[in-house]
Amino acid sequence: MQGPRVAHWEFPAPAPYPRTSVKSRHPPALRADFKFNLPLLHQDEKASMHRCARLARSTRRVCRGDVGYTHNTTPVAVIFRCCFSTTTRAAEPSSESTSSTQPTPPKSSKSTSTLFLTTLALAAAGATTYQLSSSSSPPSSGLHERIFTPYTITSKTPISPTSTIFTLSPPPSQTSPTSDTQSADPFAPLWPTIWSLTFRQPQLQVARSYTPLPPLSTTPTTPGALRFLIRREHGGEVSTYLSRLSVGSTIDIRGPVVEYAIPPDVSDVVFLAGGTGIAPALQAVRAVLGDGVSGEGDKSTNTTVKILWANRQRSECSGAPLPAPSWWRIWDTTPTSTEPPSPLVEELRGLEARYPGRVEVKYFIDAEGSFIDRRGILDAVKSAGKEEKEGRKLIMVAGPDGFVKHYVGPRVWEGGEEKQGPLGGVVKGLGLGVKGWEVVKL
Numbered sequence: 298m299q300g301p302r303v304a305h306w307e308f309p310a311p312a313p314y315p316r317t318s319v320k321s322r323h324p325p326a327l328r329a330d331f332k333f334n335l336p337l338l339h340q341d342e343k344a345s346m347h348r349c350a351r352l353a354r355s356t357r358r359v360c361r362g363d364v365g366y367t368h369n370t371t372p373v374a375v376i377f378r379c380c381f382s383t384t385t386r387a388a389e390p391s392s393e394s395t396s397s398t399q400p401t402p403p404k405s406s407k408s409t410s411t412l413f414l415t416t417l418a419l420a421a422a423g424a425t426t427y428q429l430s431s432s433s434s435p436p437s438s439g440l441h442e443r444i445f446t447p448y449t450i451t452s453k454t455p456i457s458p459t460s461t462i463f464t465l466s467p468p469p470s471q472t473s474p475t476s477d478t479q480s481a482d483p484f485a486p487l488w489p490t491i492w493s494l495t496f497r498q499p500q501l502q503v504a505r506s507y508t509p510l511p512p513l514s515t516t517p518t519t520p521g522a523l524r525f526l527i528r529r530e531h532g533g534e535v536s537t538y539l540s541r542l543s544v545g546s547t548i549d550i551r552g553p554v555v556e557y558a559i560p561p562d563v564s565d566v567v568f569l570a571g572g573t574g575i576a577p578a579l580q581a582v583r584a585v586l587g588d589g590v591s592g593e594g595d596k597s598t599n600t601t602v603k604i605l606w607a608n609r610q611r612s613e614c615s616g617a618p619l620p621a622p623s624w625w626r627i628w629d630t631t632p633t634s635t636e637p638p639s640p641l642v643e644e645l646r647g648l649e650a651r652y653p654g655r656v657e658v659k660y661f662i663d664a665e666g667s668f669i670d671r672r673g674i675l676d677a678v679k680s681a682g683k684e685e686k687e688g689r690k691l692i693m694v695a696g697p698d699g700f701v702k703h704y705v706g707p708r709v710w711e712g713g714e715e716k717q718g719p720l721g722g723v724v725k726g727l728g729l730g731v732k733g734w735e736v737v738k739l
């Protein structure tokens with residue numbers, strides 16, 4: 298069991314928000330319990346479900362969905378189902394993923410030692426396993442909400458010393474399309490949403506959520522292939538495990554889980570992204586503006602997405618325009634950087650070029666003393682709201698806990714449910730400056 302760890306700071310520059318190293322929001326002390334004492338959850342189901350939901354913070358978080366936990370060290374996949382919603386004025390319902398076929402969690406074992414009951418239990422285990430794998434119809438992507446599917450790493454593109462874009466392909470059985478729709482993109486129905494998948498570290502049986510990057514419109518991909526930007530956390534169980542896997546290895550994945558369904562009538566999005574929070578920001582661009590090919594999502598020609606992307610180090614966004622001392626200057630000019638752009642920065646530039654004036658990205662680098670500040674947010678909001686237009690305006694925030702808390706206040710737990718919590722932080726302080734804007738904490 299691991300002992301307490303000291304947070305690892307890579308540089309001394311102070312950030313305006315606490316630098317929690319990951320977007321995992323459970324108290325670290327509970328992690329060990331999650332990994333090693335999970336079977337104890339059966340002893341007091343009610344308390345354990347609550348605890349399980351709390352522990353699930355780094356593993357997954359949903360908007361209106363559910364949490365399904367599998368723990369496959371026993372013959373039966375033990376499923377805990379914990380519902381927690383994010384019900385505020387900001388968060389709209391996302392697609393429900395409840396299933397009537399959800400098996401009930403196993404009760405505490407009042408075990409007898411008779412062979413008969415053992416046999417019966419094993420038979421029940423087999424039946425439950427069968428039910429899990431067969432009765433809940435898998436989505437067309439081939440992924441299952443509760444059963445892990447092995448995806449193969451087909452490429453790893455380093456972005457920085459700590460971040461990598463992984464490309465994963467589904468098992469061959471799922472790449473032989475049965476229809477044209479499947480051959481196009483089996484995840485197409487999910488792109489109007491912010492969604493994630495759960496990865497498993499098989500030895501420790503721990504799982505974490507990761508957010509797929511939308512497919513590149515410029516590069517043909519295998520149907521069902523997925524890309525992820527994954528940052529290796531110092532001492533992180535799953536991210537370190539993933540970082541060590543080589544091309545050709547498999548990763549166990551399940552899902553999808555919809556975090557938030559972007560309202561169809563959205564007119565403007567200002568997205569504050571911290572680190573790997575750029576992944577949901579890219580999903581937001583895709584959700585609002587479509588894929589640029591099929592016309593999907595691209596209902597209005599003046600819908601805008603402005604991304605304010607903060608990173609700790611320049612290496613996370615190399616090639617990004619250099620920070621300028623004041624917001625108006627970087628918004629109006631694009632100072633050039635001498636270093637070659639990272640694939641991610643190139644991707645963002647590609648979106649800006651494809652949607653001029655509609656997609657804009659501003660970069661902030663902690664180590665260089667540039668932070669997303671009140672002025673930056675207000676300018677983004679004002680420039681988005683220049684034109685009078687119908688539709689909902691969203692300020693979306695994704696990143697490490699401390700980042701979200703600093704800008705919009707923390708998410709909260711109430712009665713075992715995770716909710717958006719009241720608006721707080723910098724955005725609350727903007728008062729009337731953000732009147733009419735809804736806030737979504739991811």
Ligand SMILES: Cc1cc2nc3c(=O)[nH]c(=O)nc-3n(C[C@H](O)[C@H](O)[C@H](O)COP(=O)(O)OP(=O)(O)OC[C@H]3O[C@@H](n4cnc5c(N)ncnc54)[C@H](O)[C@@H]3O)c2cc1C
Binds near residue numbers: 299
């Ligand atoms: C919806 C959602 C989507 C996400 N999408 C992405 C994504 O696209 N890309 C991405 O990179 N991440 C994403 N994350 C974060 C990701 O799920 C993980 O939280 C992250 O990869 C870290 O997991 P880990 O297992 O490597 O680290 P953990 O093992 O959870 O450790 C996290 C940190 O805590 C420290 N720590 C561990 N144990 C202790 C202890 N006992 N005491 C003190 N400190 C401790 C570790 O050193 C490490 O720095 C997402 C999270 C959510 C909720």
